[in-house]
Amino acid sequence: xxNRVTAQEILxxxxxxxxxxxxxxxxxxxxxxxxxxxxxxxxxxxARWATTDKEKAADALDQLVERFKKDGRGFDWxxxxxxAENDLVPLxxxxxxxGPPLDIAAMAREISTEIxxxxxxxxxxxxxxxxxxxxxxxxxxxxxDVSDDVGExxxxxxxxxxxxxxxQVYAASLADNxxxxxxxxxxxxxxxxxxxxxxxxxxxxxxxxxxxxxxxTRRLFDAxxxxxxxxxxxxxxxxxxxxxxDLGFETVGKLQLHRWRP
Numbered sequence: 001x002x003n004r005v006t007a008q009e010i011l012x013x014x015x016x017x018x019x020x021x022x023x024x025x026x027x028x029x030x031x032x033x034x035x036x037x038x039x040x041x042x043x044x045x046x047a048r049w050a051t052t053d054k055e056k057a058a059d060a061l062d063q064l065v066e067r068f069k070k071d072g073r074g075f076d077w078x079x080x081x082x083x084a085e086n087d088l089v090p091l092x093x094x095x096x097x098x099g100p101p102l103d104i105a106a107m108a109r110e111i112s113t114e115i116x117x118x119x120x121x122x123x124x125x126x127x128x129x130x131x132x133x134x135x136x137x138x139x140x141x142x143x144x145d146v147s148d149d150v151g152e153x154x155x156x157x158x159x160x161x162x163x164x165x166x167x168q169v170y171a172a173s174l175a176d177n178x179x180x181x182x183x184x185x186x187x188x189x190x191x192x193x194x195x196x197x198x199x200x201x202x203x204x205x206x207x208x209x210x211x212x213x214x215x216x217t218r219r220l221f222d223a224x225x226x227x228x229x230x231x232x233x234x235x236x237x238x239x240x241x242x243x244x245x246d247l248g249f250e251t252v253g254k255l256q257l258h259r260w261r262p
Contacts, residue, residue, distance in 0.1 A: 007106035007253020011080040016165035031060030045075035052086040074261040101256040105235040107249040117221035119214035143201025172211040181206035184215040
C-alpha cells in the first residue's frame with residue numbers, strides 16, 4: 001500500500017491546522033494555504049501552493065511576500081513533486097527565497113496491530129493526559145531550537161480537535177524517573193485511513209536509550225488499534241530517515257522547505 005502513497009498526499013496532511021484567535025491564523029488566499037502567528041518566530045509561518053496554475057500561484061506568493069515584507073518577518077514555504085512538475089519552484093527563487101532549500105523525506109508505511117510496541121528495558125511510554133503540562137512543549141521547543149512560547153503555540157494547535165485533524169501527545173521517560181525526556185504527537189487526519197506522526201524529539205542528554213523508537217512504535221500501534229492503516233511522517237535529517245527506515249517506513253518522495261527572510 002505504501003508505494004501508492006504520494007509525497008503530495010503527505011505534504012497535504014501536514015496542512016491541517018485551523019485558526020485559533022491570538023495564536024494561529026490560517027491564510028485565506030486563492031492558490032495557497034498555510035498559517036502564521038502573532039509570535040514573530042518564522043517557524044510559526046508556513047505556506048504551500050494549493051494550485052498548479054502558474055499565474056494563480058505567482059499571485060498567491062506575491063500576496064504573502066508583500067505581507068511578510070510589510071511586517072518585517074520571515075516565513076517558510078513547503079513544496080512537493082507537483083510544484084516541480086508544474087515549474088512553480090523558480091517562482092520562489094525569483095522572489096528572493098534563500099537557497100538551497102532543506103530537503104525533507106516524505107515517508108510512509110502500512111500499520112497493523114501486529115506491530116511490536118513493547119518499549120525496551122528502562123523506557124516507559126505513556127499518553128499524556130494533561131494538555132497543560134509545560135514540560136511537554138518544553139521538550140519539543142528544546143529539540144527544535146525554538147522558544148517555549150513557540151513550542152506552546154504548536155502544542156495547542158496540534159491538540160485543537162477539528163474535522164480536519166485531531167491529535168494525541170505521547171511522552172517517554174527513562175528508568176524509574178517519571179520526568180519526560182521525549183515527546184511525539186499522533187495526528188489522525190480526517191476520518192480516512194491515515195495518521196501523521198508529528199514532532200518526535202528526545203532531549204539531547206537522554207538520546208541513545210530507545211525512547212524515540214519506542215514513541216514511534218507506540219503511536220503506530222495505537223493508530224492501528226483505532227482502525228487506521230497508513231502512517232505518514234516527514235524526516236528532516238539523514239539520521240531520522242535511517243531510523244524510520246529501520247521501523248518499516250519507505251521514502252515515497254521528496255519535499256522541500258524554502259525560506260524567505262526580510
